Amino acid sequence: MKGCVFNDMNANENSARLPSQQEMKSSHKRKPNRLISEKSPYLQQHAYNPVDWYPWGEEAFQKAVKENKPIFLSIGYSTCHWCHVMEYESFEDEEVARILNENFVSIKVDREERPDLDNIYMAVCQAMTGSGGWPLNLFLTPEKKPFFAGTYFPKTERFGNPGFIAILQKISSLWQTNKESVIASSEQITKVLQSMAFTTPGEILTKETLKHAYEQLRDTFDTIYGGFGSSPKFPTPHNYTFLLRWWKRSNDPTALEMVEKTLERMGRGGMYDQLGGGFHRYSTDEYWLVPHFEKMLYDQALTAIAYTETYQATGKPYYADIVRGIFMYVLRDMTSPEGGFYSAEDADSEGVEGKFYVWTPDEVIKILGERDGKIFCDYYDVSREGNFEEKNILHVDKPLDAFAKLEGIQTEELQELLRTAREKLFAERQKRIHPHKDDKILTSWNGLMIAALARGAQALHAPEYAQAAVRATDFILNALHRKDGTLLRRYRSGEAAIPGYLDDYAYFVWGLIDLYEATFETKYLKTALELNKQMIENFWDEKGGGLFFGGKRNEQLIAQTKEIYDGATPSGNSVALFNMLRLGRVAGNPGLGKMADQIMKAFGETINQYPSGYTQFMCALDFALGPTKEIVIAGEPDQKDTQQILQEIGKRFLPRKVLLLNSLKDKSLGEIAGFVKEQKPIENKATVYICENYACKAPANEINKIIQLLDEP
Known part of the structure; x- marks a missing residue:
C-alpha cells in the first residue's frame, strides 16, 4: 500500500497521471456534496465528487446508526499526491461512488485540521498493516470503532494491491452477513488502542541516553551522501539539531561532520529549490536529487532552524545563505496579507508532479x-x-x-x-501554472515558523525576520487566541475554528519564547507563560504524567493518544518539555522544572529503548542536564553597546542559554523574573550578568570580557 508519507519512492514507475484543469472543471457540473460548506481546502477539493461525502460530525454518525451502515473514513490533506490519485481513480468514478453511497456512510477528514483523528486512526492502520501513510482509509462501526484499515487502494487490483471496488464489496457483504464478528473485532482493536496512551513512570534519562542516541544515528548514517539509511530520505531536522548539541557537549567531531555533510548535500540537491528557495518534502533517492515536490511550512521552519544553528556552530556563510533562501520563499509565497503563514504547496501542477x-x-x-x-x-x-x-x-x-x-x-x-x-x-x-497552495493558517505550524524567523533574526542580525515573526504572532493572537485564554487551531477565509491541540500550544509557546529573545518585548514572554499554563490545565495526564494530544476542550474520541515520537515534526511532549525547562529558568519557577522531570520520567522507559527516535526530546534532555547559561543584559535595546553584545550572542551556538534584557525603561520583566531587578548597568554601560550551574559570574561590561564569558565551555 502506498501513501503520501512514502509518496513516489520510485517516481518514474509510480507517478499516476492526474486530471488536467479542464477535466477537473468538468466535474464541477455536478451538484456539490456537503463538503462545499467546509473551509478546508482538502475537503473542498472533494466537494464535487459523486461520493455523498459528509464532514466528520454527528449528522454522519446518526445516519450510519439509522441506516445500519458501516462508515468509510478517508483522511488526507490537500497537497498529498496519492490522495489526488485516489480521488481521480475512485472518488470521481461513478461506479465506486454508487457502491459507497448505497452501502456506506462516507466521511472525509483533513488530517491537518484534525490531527487527533489522524493520530488515532493512523495508529490503527500501522498496527493492522505494519505501515501507514496518506490517503488513510478505514472502515468503522457507527460507533466510530475501526475494523479495517489501509492507505492507497487502486480502483482495481494492481501491483499486488487489492482493488478498492473488491474491498468495498467484500466489507459490505461481511457487514450484512456476519456483522457480529465485525463488531467484536472493532471492540478488540479499540481496547488495544485505548491502552496505548497509558504510561508507567520509570527510568531516569541521563547523559548515557544522549550518547546512545548519538551512537544509533552514527551507525545508520550514510557516510557518502549524508542522511540516514538509503531511500527515501527525509530531512528530519531535529536529528541534526541534536547532533549539534552532542558535538557541543562531547567535542566529538564526527557529530558535526554528519550534520555538515547532510545539510550541504541537501542544499545542493534537488530537495532544495535552487531558483525559488525552500525545501521540498523529502528525497525519493539516496542522493537528495529527486524530491517529492510538495513544500510544507513545517519543513521550512525546522530546516531553517537546523541551518541557522549549523551556521552558528561553524560560521560558514553557505548555511546562512540557505536560511535566507528558505525565508525568501516563505515571505514571498507562503505569507498571508494579515501576516500568518500558509500551510503547503502541492507537488503537482497541470496534473503532473514536479512540472512547475x-x-x-x-x-x-x-x-x-x-x-x-x-x-x-x-x-x-x-x-x-x-x-x-x-x-x-x-x-x-x-x-x-x-x-x-x-x-x-x-x-x-x-x-x-x-x-x-x-x-x-x-x-x-x-x-507557469503554479501548484495548488493550501492557504489555511495553522497555529502549530505558524509557531514553528515564528521560532525559525526569530532565531534567524538573531543569528544573521536581520531585524526584518523578527518583524515578520511579530506580524505572524500578532495575527495568531488577534485571530486564534480566544478571550478565555485558549487557542484555536485553524484560520481560513475569515473563520477561526477547532479548539487547539497540544501541538498548537507547545509550538506556539516555542515561537513566543524565541520571539522574546529576538525582540525583548516582554508581552510575548508573558503570553508564553499564560499559554503554557493553559496547556498544562487542558492536556496534563494527572495519572501517568505527560501530556495528551487532545485535551479537555477537544472532542472526546474513542481513545486518547500521547505523542512522543519525533517524526516529520517533533512531538508536542518533546517541545512542551523544552519550553517548560526554558520558562522555568526564565521565570525562576521551580514548579515548571518539577513538571519537566515528570515528563522525562513518564516516557523514560520508552525513550531509553530507542533514543534516536526522539531527537527533539534529546535536545530538551541536553538542556535539562546542563550546564545552562542564564544571560541577562542590563541595558537599553537601542544602545550601540547593547546591540554589539547581542550580535556576539546571536552568532554563537549556545544551545543551553536563556536570554533576558533588563531595560530601565520597561519594568515589566521584573514582574516575571524578579531576580533581574538588582541587575543594572554599571558605569552607564550595557552590562552582562551570566549565571551557570546555579553560580553567577562577576558582571561584565567590556566586550572582550563578555566574549570570554560567552565562550567558556
Whole structure:
C-alpha cells in the first residue's frame, strides 16, 4: 500500500497521471456534496465528487446508526499526491461512488485540521498493516470503532494491491452477513488502542541516553551522501539539531561532520529549490536529487532552524545563505496579507508532479542565451537526457571555484552570472501554472515558523525576520487566541475554528519564547507563560504524567493518544518539555522544572529503548542536564553597546542559554523574573550578568570580557 508519507519512492514507475484543469472543471457540473460548506481546502477539493461525502460530525454518525451502515473514513490533506490519485481513480468514478453511497456512510477528514483523528486512526492502520501513510482509509462501526484499515487502494487490483471496488464489496457483504464478528473485532482493536496512551513512570534519562542516541544515528548514517539509511530520505531536522548539541557537549567531531555533510548535500540537491528557495518534502533517492515536490511550512521552519544553528556552530556563510533562501520563499509565497503563514504547496501542477520546477536545456538557453545558458546547464546539471522523466531538476554537484577555473572565469564573475541567470529563470517560471497552495493558517505550524524567523533574526542580525515573526504572532493572537485564554487551531477565509491541540500550544509557546529573545518585548514572554499554563490545565495526564494530544476542550474520541515520537515534526511532549525547562529558568519557577522531570520520567522507559527516535526530546534532555547559561543584559535595546553584545550572542551556538534584557525603561520583566531587578548597568554601560550551574559570574561590561564569558565551555 502506498501513501503520501512514502509518496513516489520510485517516481518514474509510480507517478499516476492526474486530471488536467479542464477535466477537473468538468466535474464541477455536478451538484456539490456537503463538503462545499467546509473551509478546508482538502475537503473542498472533494466537494464535487459523486461520493455523498459528509464532514466528520454527528449528522454522519446518526445516519450510519439509522441506516445500519458501516462508515468509510478517508483522511488526507490537500497537497498529498496519492490522495489526488485516489480521488481521480475512485472518488470521481461513478461506479465506486454508487457502491459507497448505497452501502456506506462516507466521511472525509483533513488530517491537518484534525490531527487527533489522524493520530488515532493512523495508529490503527500501522498496527493492522505494519505501515501507514496518506490517503488513510478505514472502515468503522457507527460507533466510530475501526475494523479495517489501509492507505492507497487502486480502483482495481494492481501491483499486488487489492482493488478498492473488491474491498468495498467484500466489507459490505461481511457487514450484512456476519456483522457480529465485525463488531467484536472493532471492540478488540479499540481496547488495544485505548491502552496505548497509558504510561508507567520509570527510568531516569541521563547523559548515557544522549550518547546512545548519538551512537544509533552514527551507525545508520550514510557516510557518502549524508542522511540516514538509503531511500527515501527525509530531512528530519531535529536529528541534526541534536547532533549539534552532542558535538557541543562531547567535542566529538564526527557529530558535526554528519550534520555538515547532510545539510550541504541537501542544499545542493534537488530537495532544495535552487531558483525559488525552500525545501521540498523529502528525497525519493539516496542522493537528495529527486524530491517529492510538495513544500510544507513545517519543513521550512525546522530546516531553517537546523541551518541557522549549523551556521552558528561553524560560521560558514553557505548555511546562512540557505536560511535566507528558505525565508525568501516563505515571505514571498507562503505569507498571508494579515501576516500568518500558509500551510503547503502541492507537488503537482497541470496534473503532473514536479512540472512547475523542471527544465530542458533548450528552455534554459532560450532565456539566458547560448553562452550563459550553457554555463548554467553545466553547473546545474541540465542535460539532454534529463534526470527526471526526460527533464531536469536543478542541482549542484560541482565546487564553485573548480568549476570557475574549468570555465576560465573568475569565481566572482561566475557567482554574478549564476545569480542573474537564476533571477531570469525564476521570472520565467513564475509564468507557469503554479501548484495548488493550501492557504489555511495553522497555529502549530505558524509557531514553528515564528521560532525559525526569530532565531534567524538573531543569528544573521536581520531585524526584518523578527518583524515578520511579530506580524505572524500578532495575527495568531488577534485571530486564534480566544478571550478565555485558549487557542484555536485553524484560520481560513475569515473563520477561526477547532479548539487547539497540544501541538498548537507547545509550538506556539516555542515561537513566543524565541520571539522574546529576538525582540525583548516582554508581552510575548508573558503570553508564553499564560499559554503554557493553559496547556498544562487542558492536556496534563494527572495519572501517568505527560501530556495528551487532545485535551479537555477537544472532542472526546474513542481513545486518547500521547505523542512522543519525533517524526516529520517533533512531538508536542518533546517541545512542551523544552519550553517548560526554558520558562522555568526564565521565570525562576521551580514548579515548571518539577513538571519537566515528570515528563522525562513518564516516557523514560520508552525513550531509553530507542533514543534516536526522539531527537527533539534529546535536545530538551541536553538542556535539562546542563550546564545552562542564564544571560541577562542590563541595558537599553537601542544602545550601540547593547546591540554589539547581542550580535556576539546571536552568532554563537549556545544551545543551553536563556536570554533576558533588563531595560530601565520597561519594568515589566521584573514582574516575571524578579531576580533581574538588582541587575543594572554599571558605569552607564550595557552590562552582562551570566549565571551557570546555579553560580553567577562577576558582571561584565567590556566586550572582550563578555566574549570570554560567552565562550567558556
